[in-house]
Amino acid sequence: MDEVLRIIKDIQAGNIKPIYFLMGEEPYYIDKLSEYIEDNILQEHERDFNQTVLYGRDVSIEDVIGNAKRYPMMADRQVVIVKEAQELSRNIEKLEFYAENPQPTTVLVFCYKYKTLDKRKKVTKVLEKNGLVFESKKMYENQVGTWLTRVLQGKKLSIEPKAAAMFVDFLGTDLSRIANEVDKLAIILKPGDTITPAIIEENIGFSKDFNPFELRKAIGEKNQLKAYQIADHFAKNPKDNPIVVTIGLVFSFFSQLLQYHGLKDKSQSNVAKQLKVNPFFVKDYELAARNFPMKKVSGIVGSLRTIDVKSKGVGANNLDESDLLKEMLVKIFN
Template sequence: MKELHLILKNIKNKELLPIYFFHGDEPYFVDVALKSFENDVLTEDEKAFNQTVVYGKDTNFSEVLSLARQFPMMGDRQVIILKEAQEIKMTDKEAKALLQYAENPVESTILVIAYKYKKVDARKAFTKALSKGKMLFHSEKLKDHDVPKWIDQELRTLGLKAKPNIPVLLSQYLGTDLSRITNELQKLKMILKSDENVDEKAIEKHIGISKDFNVFELIKALGKKDEVNSFKIAHYMGKSKSTSLIMAMGSLYNFFSNLIIFHTMKGDSPQNQASVMGVNPYFLKDFAEAAQFYNLKHCTRCISILREMDLKSKGLGAINMTDSELLREMVFKILKVDQYKVKT
């Protein structure tokens, strides 16, 4: 959610809107905002009289709006927070009432509505009114390739220094669950000393991701056509319960897609190359090395191999093959890509 930092800043400065309607399929940003509204708007004494939290399964919009129209007791403002609003089946009457309230909210009330895991209907009149008043906030899931950038920002926010490959490594193994990623980063913040950096050893020790046998190291080994290490890493990953074949294929797909871009931008500045590829310039040396072993034709063949493995992982063309076996077959074919014939 692009507006999150501004919302948190405005809460701190007590520069508040009368309504905040959060919606979208990424719950993490909504939860962060709700926590700040609960903890940072009113003092502890004010909360006893002027802060109310209700849940969608236990109420309806008519009751919530009735609370919102009340005036604060022994204070200047009240905070009404509706969580899990997506659980409410909104009637036409309630939609009309919400529209009326959005057009004429009570100034002494801060009404916060969390409509999580999906988008609210943009065609509704109240939605349009909220949007016009800049009181509607969309919490959208990050795309896979944006997660490392987000992790990097969170590391900086926490004051943690990390090697450039760490955000990528964490995103590959923790996926796109931002809450889980945040918990792991918070854990590192508490455990590591002020002069310690987040590196592969810290990740292995405190999060459980092997510093030697992971997707990142597999890509590096394949990029060098290092057969011994590639098969060694694939073997270990195949035995590890934390390894996802789909995740590995996705990471390799991104790598070879970027390697194609690297080939086509030969002679361009490193800054432009990194920008177009969406990677840290630190990684360009790895692409330069891989480009010596995989020409453009080989890159497109590798992507074909990955598509073939994807189909097999879904039960098409593979009889009783485990993910571990598919991973080893994928590694073998990529290493022998100059001999690989694309299936038609």
């Protein structure tokens, strides 16, 4: 996010590059930067003749370069944005010749999603020298909470740690989907409000009581009644709670718990860093470690691997999701 803000500040200061090559696994920042350029480089009355949006699946590199070499009409610059530019990956090295001497009155933007350029290739080095290459990297789950907090601060809102965990549990690290849900909440909330699990359940539909986060918490506490209640809810609502995802999240929890047992430094800061979790949740791992010794955790991890295979239809003997979830909990608690 800091690099994105720096790029925007440079544009605002008039330090505009002739080429912006936006690439990487996380499309959110690629979209945000290209949208900012699309909305702010040219004045509104200049855009009709000087702003062009191309799509990688419909054009060739030669088409892109041809558009980039044109001169602006009644404006200082023209903007050419290539969306879905990853479709041009087979011939992207042809861009090297244009990048060596880019048109100074053109701002050429590539939205190269889900892929990256080989940094050893000459085309990448030339783009870095004469333009700007930005890599939007996929976030780890433990980073999403911090990102979400900063996004909400910009909207004058805050969020409880459990509510932030619910976003990650249901939407993973998909920043675009999370931002979309946050925008919905921002419409109904007022500045200074705090997003709670209850607000999320009421307005987005994620259950504050029956979700993967609460299942992991119940397991860690050895609260068998609650864990079986949540599993039963999941079995009755399989579309909202795919069993493969549920087993994967529980497996991840016990894998982290195994890692916790192996740590010499069990301070909150080190545990959060090593397990890649929010420090707020370290106490959950401390409790789970007391309830599940290291040898028991190792056995559970092995059992979860077997159940995961069954959930994908291998050797399950037509067991339904309810039976598999019960089998998972039996293996954990017995």
